[in-house]
Amino acid sequence: MSGSPNTIEKLTLEDARTLLDSGEVSSEDLTRETLDRIGALDGRLGVYCYVNTEGALLAAQQSDHRRAAGEVRSPLDGIPMSLKDVLITEGVRTTCGSRHLEHFVPPFDGTVSRKLAEAGAVLLGKTNCDEFAMGSSTENSAWGPSRNPWNPEYVPGGSSGGSAAAVAARMGVYSLGTDTGGSVRQPASLCGVTGLKPTYGRVSRYGLVAFASSLDQIGPFTRTARDAAYVLQAIAGHDPRDSTSQQIEVPDYVAALDNEGQSLRGLKVGIPREFWGEGLQPEVEQSVKAAIEMLGTMGAELHDITLPHTEYALSTYYIIAPAEASSNLARYDGMKYGYRAPGEMNSIDSMLMTRDFGFGAEVKRRIMLGTYALSAGYYEAFYKKAQQVRTLIAGDYTEAFKEVDVIVGPTSPTVAFRIGEKSDNPLAMYLNDVYTVPANLAGIPGVSIPCGFADGLPIGLQFLGRHFDEVTLLRVAHAYQSNSDWHLHTPDLRVENLT
Numbered sequence: 001m002s003g004s005p006n007t008i009e010k011l012t013l014e015d016a017r018t019l020l021d022s023g024e025v026s027s028e029d030l031t032r033e034t035l036d037r038i039g040a041l042d043g044r045l046g047v048y049c050y051v052n053t054e055g056a057l058l059a060a061q062q063s064d065h066r067r068a069a070g071e072v073r074s075p076l077d078g079i080p081m082s083l084k085d086v087l088i089t090e091g092v093r094t095t096c097g098s099r100h101l102e103h104f105v106p107p108f109d110g111t112v113s114r115k116l117a118e119a120g121a122v123l124l125g126k127t128n129c130d131e132f133a134m135g136s137s138t139e140n141s142a143w144g145p146s147r148n149p150w151n152p153e154y155v156p157g158g159s160s161g162g163s164a165a166a167v168a169a170r171m172g173v174y175s176l177g178t179d180t181g182g183s184v185r186q187p188a189s190l191c192g193v194t195g196l197k198p199t200y201g202r203v204s205r206y207g208l209v210a211f212a213s214s215l216d217q218i219g220p221f222t223r224t225a226r227d228a229a230y231v232l233q234a235i236a237g238h239d240p241r242d243s244t245s246q247q248i249e250v251p252d253y254v255a256a257l258d259n260e261g262q263s264l265r266g267l268k269v270g271i272p273r274e275f276w277g278e279g280l281q282p283e284v285e286q287s288v289k290a291a292i293e294m295l296g297t298m299g300a301e302l303h304d305i306t307l308p309h310t311e312y313a314l315s316t317y318y319i320i321a322p323a324e325a326s327s328n329l330a331r332y333d334g335m336k337y338g339y340r341a342p343g344e345m346n347s348i349d350s351m352l353m354t355r356d357f358g359f360g361a362e363v364k365r366r367i368m369l370g371t372y373a374l375s376a377g378y379y380e381a382f383y384k385k386a387q388q389v390r391t392l393i394a395g396d397y398t399e400a401f402k403e404v405d406v407i408v409g410p411t412s413p414t415v416a417f418r419i420g421e422k423s424d425n426p427l428a429m430y431l432n433d434v435y436t437v438p439a440n441l442a443g444i445p446g447v448s449i450p451c452g453f454a455d456g457l458p459i460g461l462q463f464l465g466r467h468f469d470e471v472t473l474l475r476v477a478h479a480y481q482s483n484s485d486w487h488l489h490t491p492d493l494r495v496e497n498l499t
């Protein structure tokens with residue numbers, strides 16, 4: 001690949017696999033070239049919080065040896081990739097974007113990290129994210145913000161902003177992120193890449209540092225829907241270590257795309273009346289509507305549908321997610337592991353000082369919101385009520401999926417916003433999640449793919465599907481990508497453009 005500096009910018013996972021299989025390129029070449037690119041660009045983009053240079057080169061050499069011996073483990077063998085810094089990795093620092101875990105080196109791998117390592121993946125490093133995955137812009141990381149490769153003055157979205165930006169900037173062929181209320185789909189939308197949130201229970205969360213356990217899911221960022229199928233194949237399935245992962249057979253996602261062809265004839269696509277409200281940027285609305293029209297010309301049947309409880313989704317999410325977070329984050333008290341405030345003091349003062357210094361402002365806000373919603377006297381009015389409304393929201397989707405196979409709309413109400421523009425206004429930040437949180441509340445899968453640009457910044461199209469029907473989501477996304485080229489656009493990342 002050296003001598004063809006553009007190649008890496010165009011590379012999909014499938015291309016990389018073909019090049020590796022044909023012997024045109026080695027995993028070591030690919031990995032070195034990507035590490036060089038990270039070295040050149042990351043000072044400006046802040047995508048990685050840890051670069052695993054030696055580990056990646058060793059893994060690449062091992063992959064090359066396997067290939068030479070005819071022992072390739074999977075389609076992912078030898079392909080360089082990254083993991084969001086909330087996914088724990090044996091021997092590789094994992095910080096969750098928090099001062100609490102600044103020096104935390106996990107003694108074991110999470111299931112997804114392990115499955116990928118066993119598939120032969122080359123781990124380039126850990127990507128930056130909002131602290132404990134709380135945020136929509138990656139500005140809440142203790143290590144500073146990540147930047148959008150399409151314009152470094154803009155946010156990449158969040159909380160998995162580093163992962164989305166890494167794939168957009170070709171600093172790794174694919175990345176894994178997590179989606180509790182949109183953190184795979186929204187940054188995918190803002191960075192112009194494909195981002196898939198699988199069904200709750202499809203992928204094991206063992207070794208994912210918990211934010212809101214009834215909502216969290218791990219999912220891939222890739223350039224194409226086909227690439228997402230490869231990654232999902234490698235990570236999906238039951239895991240006895242995560243009791244919420246389901247014993248449901250994992251289909252062959254890639255073969256399903258090959259067999260289905262590109263026609264959408266007979267596919268029923270629902271367009272929710274509630275998805276075109278206040279706050280939706282006109283250019284986003286136009287691009288998403290143009291994409292929907294195209295689905296129609298590709299044979300899909302378009303149906304107007306209603307999801308009547310949509311307007312309550314954000315407030316419901318912003319009670320349930322902080323409530324669960326306040327409980328999950330109780331462990332960061334400086335007693336067992338992680339940061340501890342220095343100095344001699346009693347245990348209560350030590351915990352108070354540790355938590356005061358260790359957590360950033362947004363995490364503290366969530367802990368306060370969550371403990372308030374769970375406290376005696378308020379529990380019924382907030383937490384219990386939110387759970388009841390969650391059931392109604394999930395019911396909207398159950399009803400809708402009796403009529404249609406897939407639901408379509410925008411992923412995010414606007415394109416990327418400027419760094420600093422919303423960081424002082426939590427409510428404005430939360431409004432970003434209006435189209436993504438319902439899928440987490442309902443537990444259904446969703447995917448975001450690029451469908452246009454406004455002011456040089458990408459626009460995302462979201463598809464939502466039935467529980468465990470990732471095949472239909474990937475199929476419709478793949479069909480759209482077979483008839484459009486939005487996903488092939490690449491930001492101009494010559495170093496001189498980044499200053």
Ligand code: GLN
Pocket residue numbers: 133134135136158159178179180181182183184211321433
């Ligand atoms: N932006 C949402 C939040 O701040 C979602 C985060 C996520 O999915 N991890 O909670």
